[in-house]
Amino acid sequence: MSVNYGSKRIVVGAHYGLRDWLSQRVTAALMALFTIAVLAQVLLSKGPIGYDKWAGIFASQPMKMLTFVVILCLLWHVWVGMRDIYMDYIKPVALRLSLQVFTIVWLVACAGWAIQVLWRL
Amino acid sequence: MSESATTSAKKRPEFRNINAFTDLPSYRLPAAGWVSILHRVSGAMMFALMPFIIWMFDTSISSEISFGRFTSAFNVGMLGLPGFLWKLVALALIWAYLHHFTAGLRHLWMDVSHKAVELQFGKTSANAVLAISLTLTAVLGAKLFGLY
Numbered sequence: 001m002s003v004n005y006g007s008k009r010i011v012v013g014a015h016y017g018l019r020d021w022l023s024q025r026v027t028a029a030l031m032a033l034f035t036i037a038v039l040a041q042v043l044l045s046k047g048p049i050g051y052d053k054w055a056g057i058f059a060s061q062p063m064k065m066l067t068f069v070v071i072l073c074l075l076w077h078v079w080v081g082m083r084d085i086y087m088d089y090i091k092p093v094a095l096r097l098s099l100q101v102f103t104i105v106w107l108v109a110c111a112g113w114a115i116q117v118l119w120r121l
Numbered sequence: 122m123s124e125s126a127t128t129s130a131k132k133r134p135e136f137r138n139i140n141a142f143t144d145l146p147s148y149r150l151p152a153a154g155w156v157s158i159l160h161r162v163s164g165a166m167m168f169a170l171m172p173f174i175i176w177m178f179d180t181s182i183s184s185e186i187s188f189g190r191f192t193s194a195f196n197v198g199m200l201g202l203p204g205f206l207w208k209l210v211a212l213a214l215i216w217a218y219l220h221h222f223t224a225g226l227r228h229l230w231m232d233v234s235h236k237a238v239e240l241q242f243g244k245t246s247a248n249a250v251l252a253i254s255l256t257l258t259a260v261l262g263a264k265l266f267g268l269y
Contacts, residue, residue, distance in 0.1 A: 051188035
């Protein structure tokens with residue numbers, strides 16, 4: 001085991017613990033429930049699905065709240081997953097840090113877009 | 122002495138990290154290995170295509186007019202690309218989601234059950250993940266391209 005503390009600590013590594021692992025699981029479970037909730041409404045509706053039925057699924061307040069939580073879950077889940085990929089394949093620290101910063105900025109921006117779409121409905 | 126001299130004269134193979142181009146094609150991955158790397162690949166795909174996903178969410182939900190733009194992208198085409206190419210992108214996303222979803226359920230099950238981390242369950246559940254995700258992708262793909 002190489003030295004990984006003090007001045008030798010890898011500053012762009014993981015949080016060396018349970019938090020990211022657990023958040024990955026909790027966000028995944030919530031997104032799976034959301035998938036089932038949307039799928040059930042699509043499958044239980046009769047006739048072809050046009051704009052009204054599709055938008056109607058997301059229009060109710062409970063569904064909006066669930067979708068909002070799922071957008072935040074997705075943001076967090078993707079961050080942990082992409083950071084895992086960078087830690088495994090991207091070895092130069094400067095490049096890895098740049099990609100991590102880009103990913104955070106990009107994900108927050110995308111989450112803002114998705115929430116904007118949801119809230120003007 | 123003379124023996125070590127002759128072996129060192131012959132160039133001995135050196136194994137360091139796996140080379141993606143020369144080593145990976147000859148590696149035989151078990152089903153659980155395929156599920157694992159495809160979990161990663163499907164996740165990265167969905168990250169890369171995230172703007173397209175939100176665009177679909179935006180146009181399909183915002184208004185009747187934008188819903189029309191949404192459907193015409195797949196039926197007629199968009200940005201100079203024909204509709205079937207956009208359908209292929211959508212199908213790739215459908216596969217990525219289904220694989221990530223089923224492989225994720227397998228992960229969660231392995232986290233809560235000690236029985237699920239045994240060798241045999243690892244094999245059968247990995248095969249089940251591949252079978253379920255690929256079958257559902259085929260079914261939804263046929264629907265997407267209007268085969269039924």
